[in-house]
Structure formats: C-alpha cells, structure tokens
Amino acid sequence: MDFKTFLFELSQTPVRVIAPTVDFSQYVPIDLSKDNKALKDFDTSCSQSWSAYINQYLQDRNKSIAFGGYLETRSIYTRSTYFETKNTLESRNIHLGVDLWCAAETPVLAAFDGVVHSFQDNTNHGDYGPTIVLKHCIKGVMFYTLYGHLSKSSIKGLCKNTPVSKEQVVGYLGDATVNGDYAPHLHFQIIKNMANYEGDYPGVSSQKNLDFYRSNCPDPNLVLKLK
Numbered sequence: 001m002d003f004k005t006f007l008f009e010l011s012q013t014p015v016r017v018i019a020p021t022v023d024f025s026q027y028v029p030i031d032l033s034k035d036n037k038a039l040k041d042f043d044t045s046c047s048q049s050w051s052a053y054i055n056q057y058l059q060d061r062n063k064s065i066a067f068g069g070y071l072e073t074r075s076i077y078t079r080s081t082y083f084e085t086k087n088t089l090e091s092r093n094i095h096l097g098v099d100l101w102c103a104a105e106t107p108v109l110a111a112f113d114g115v116v117h118s119f120q121d122n123t124n125h126g127d128y129g130p131t132i133v134l135k136h137c138i139k140g141v142m143f144y145t146l147y148g149h150l151s152k153s154s155i156k157g158l159c160k161n162t163p164v165s166k167e168q169v170v171g172y173l174g175d176a177t178v179n180g181d182y183a184p185h186l187h188f189q190i191i192k193n194m195a196n197y198e199g200d201y202p203g204v205s206s207q208k209n210l211d212f213y214r215s216n217c218p219d220p221n222l223v224l225k226l227k
Helices: 003-008 037-041 047-061 210-216
Strands: 027-029 065-068 092-095 098-101 107-109 114-122 129-138 141-148 169-172 185-191 204-206
Touching: 003 141, 027 047, 047 065, 114 141, 129 169, 204 210
Parallel strands: 027 065
Antiparallel strands: 065 098, 092 204, 098 185, 107 169, 114 129, 129 141, 141 185
C-alpha cells in the first residue's frame, strides 16, 4: 500500500485538528492563490489587512473556519526575504500544508495518537512562529504531523517524547505578534520523512524542489477530508 492510500484509509470520517466544538458544516474553502483577484484589493503584506479579509470572508458566508492551500501558489511570500531569491525557480511560494483560518487562541488538536517529536519558535518574518511536530507510528508506518503558527504558551514546558492522544489539545493559535505576522491560522502538514529537522520543516516549496516535497508531504486532506 502506498503512503497516500495508507493516510486516506486511516479514517472514514474527517480527522479533526482544530476547534473541537465547531461542527464541520461551519468550515468553508478559501482561495489564497496568486490568481485570486480579491487579494489585489488590500495590502497583502499587512497582517491586520489579512485578518480583516479573512474575518469578512467568514462573516459573509456565516462560517467559522476557512480552509485550503495545499500546493497553492501564493504571492504573500514575496514580502519576506526568508522565501524570496533572485532565481524565480528557487523562490519558495508553493504551499505544502492546509491552512485553517479562525480566531487566535482556538484550540489545536493532535490528528492521531503519537508523541512529541520536537518543537521550536521559528521567528523569521513570515515563518511559523511557535511550532509543534508530532511523531506517529500506526500499523508499523511512521510519519509526522506539523502544527504551525501557535501561541508561545503552546510550547512552554513541552517535552520531547511526551505521549499525546488523538484529538488531545496540544496548543492554541497565536496572533500576528507571535505567529510570523499572519492572520491567525493553523498550518497543518503531513511529513513522511523529517530528515534532521527539529521543530521545523519547510512548509513552502520552490518550483525547483516541488516534486520532492509533494512526495514527502502529501495532501493533508487525505485525512482531513474537508473537500
């Protein structure tokens, strides 16, 4: 069985990674790609403008959580030298996880039983901010899930190898002052092989490296089942 099939068959129902009391009917997809013309109507380098856009988007649709972004090519990363290079093929602008946009301090949940692999506050402009990586071993298959853009309290006092249970609260969403300067959201990513990374893993790929990262970081919607 290949890894994508394995992930899809882990659960017949959506796996919850955020907001335990919010019904899935309150989720709505959102397009944040460079092709979305609505993003040209505000300053996408400003986290406050992003928050206003996300909040209005949810309000207009009477929803609580906006989701999407896997392999989405985004222009937001041009604001940060952390992602940009002079070589277009090497600039990182293709998103490797699913983002779930909602209010700061929303609880974040472990996708599966596992242990804390690592954690770190990634403080580059546009980076994850506080981040937790969990390690899972299910039916003999080892893989990892990453939870980025958390609050600082989420990693305070955390210890490696601490056991976690599926749907256990492992952290809370951070605000723009700590989460890399974004509107509050969870970056959720599945990683087959962490290599030597600790508390961090690329969440955005260049076109040049996309084949590798697409293989190592399959679509989180295989388990979220939000489409």
